[in-house]
Amino acid sequence: MVEIDMNRVDGIIDRYEGERGVLIQMLLDLQSEFNWIPKEAIARISERMRIPKSQIYRIASFYKAMSLNPVGRHLIQVCLGTACQVRGAPKIMDRVKESLGIEEGETTPDMRFTLRRVNCLGCCAMGPVVVVDGDYHGRVTPSGVKDILQRYK
């Protein structure tokens, strides 16, 4: 479970309190502060600004720049396309999950990593492939996973 610092949420709402038509700007500020928009923040905006939660969710899910799911500082993508699978990608995915203590699509509680699976990154000859923040790591072995993760603080 990710813990939300509500003082930071209140600080953002304070900037706009009493103003009208500022919901999108407020949500963008939250997105840039937390890297996502926590449901606790939506509840607080709704309560303090007297805006229905449904309206806030509608806007937050409409804009691609906003995420309603936690996103860590580093995004790890493990390729599970056919070529990478044949070269052992499932074992790599298992090792990443085990090292971070999360499942696919989840974010570590310290917000360091978000883990996603992808299907072919177009560099099958390098498989199994793991991409972290856009850095490609090829021919990854289960024992090499730890080394890769350590490079991203």
Ligand code: FES
């Ligand atoms: S299957 Fe992994 S890069 Fe193509």
